[in-house]
Amino acid sequence: MAKSRLGVIGGSGLYDLPGLANPRWEHVPTPWGEPSDLLHFGELDGLEMVFLPRHGRGHRIPPTEIDYRANIDALKRVGVTDVVSISACGSFRDELSPGTFVLVDQFIDRTFAREKSFFGTGCVAHVSFAHPVSPGLADLVEAAAQAEDIPVRRGGTYLVMEGPQFSTLAESHLYRSWGCDVIGMTNMPEAKLAREAELCYATVAMVTDYDCWHPDHGDVDVPSILRTVADNGEKARRLIARLARDFPREHPPCPIGSDLALETAIITPPDARDPDLLKKLDAVAGRVLGV
Ligand SMILES: CSC[C@H]1O[C@H](OP(=O)(O)O)[C@H](O)[C@@H]1O
Ligand SMILES: Nc1ncnc2[nH]cnc12
Numbered sequence: 001m002a003k004s005r006l007g008v009i010g011g012s013g014l015y016d017l018p019g020l021a022n023p024r025w026e027h028v029p030t031p032w033g034e035p036s037d038l039l040h041f042g043e044l045d046g047l048e049m050v051f052l053p054r055h056g057r058g059h060r061i062p063p064t065e066i067d068y069r070a071n072i073d074a075l076k077r078v079g080v081t082d083v084v085s086i087s088a089c090g091s092f093r094d095e096l097s098p099g100t101f102v103l104v105d106q107f108i109d110r111t112f113a114r115e116k117s118f119f120g121t122g123c124v125a126h127v128s129f130a131h132p133v134s135p136g137l138a139d140l141v142e143a144a145a146q147a148e149d150i151p152v153r154r155g156g157t158y159l160v161m162e163g164p165q166f167s168t169l170a171e172s173h174l175y176r177s178w179g180c181d182v183i184g185m186t187n188m189p190e191a192k193l194a195r196e197a198e199l200c201y202a203t204v205a206m207v208t209d210y211d212c213w214h215p216d217h218g219d220v221d222v223p224s225i226l227r228t229v230a231d232n233g234e235k236a237r238r239l240i241a242r243l244a245r246d247f248p249r250e251h252p253p254c255p256i257g258s259d260l261a262l263e264t265a266i267i268t269p270p271d272a273r274d275p276d277l278l279k280k281l282d283a284v285a286g287r288v289l290g291v
Pocket of ligand 2 (some may be wrong): 202
């Protein structure tokens with residue numbers, strides 16, 4: 001079994017992870033481009049941690065422009081085994097009020113202007129993705145929340161929109177009618193790429209607003225989102241600290257095989273593969289390509 005190394009991707013309002021021992025920010029170049037920022041390395045209770053602010057410190061990068069491939073490749077390249085995403089999101093349900101943490105287990109991807117795969121012409125792969133969240137990792141996050149008395153709702157569907165504008169009222173009603181629970185702009189293609197890179201992935205969706213559908217609440221705006229994240233940031237950091245404390249030091253096999261996702265995914269035979277693409281896949285797919 002591999003040694004566990006926990007990656008945390010911080011969303012809006014979460015640009016650092018205080019309390020790391022031996023903290024250092026390091027540049028990790030990738031064949032796909034630049035990650036959103038330097039990676040923040042350190043240990044929590046002896047567990048190796050790597051934090052990456054998704055939008056960069058200073059929130060410089062909008063959702064569409066984030067190089068999701070570079071971010072996931074960089075985390076994989078430095079030995080991360082599990083990724084927890086912390087994300088601000090709007091709510092489509094009365095009972096999911098601002099401040100609620102939702103461990104989503106499904107996504108609907110409505111983004112259309114992003115690179116969504118490490119693979120392509122010269123090496124084609126199709127990973128299974130019916131269950132985009134790794135249940136073992138979600139179990140650990142849920143247990144950490146319970147140990148800290150932080151209420152979490154287990155399960156839910158996160159609609160990923162392109163943005164950067166928030167939804168129209170008609171869109172908000174449409175997504176509600178589809179049975180979606182929360183909405184954000186970033187977890188796709190992040191979750192797809194994590195699966196291709198054989199990383200276990202789970203999201204803590206932090207409800208910050210009721211989008212624009214709720215008759216008793218005003219339309220979402222940035223100041224109210226940031227206020228709610230600020231009010232709940234301490235809870236999120238406590239959750240991560242407890243998760244690190246209790247995290248198995250040897251990476252447990254994923255019950256749905258997220259960590260072996262490429263085992264049967266690559267369809268292009270070795271003699272038809274593009275050597276240049278294979279070089280770029282060294283970190284993500286080195287295990288199965290032998291590059
Ligand atoms: C700052 S409001 C909209 C912004 O917040 C969410 O980001 P993240 O998922 O990184 O927390 C949402 O997806 C938008 O990118
Ligand atoms: N209502 C909303 N729509 C899209 N992204 C969000 N992030 C936080 N709230 C959001």
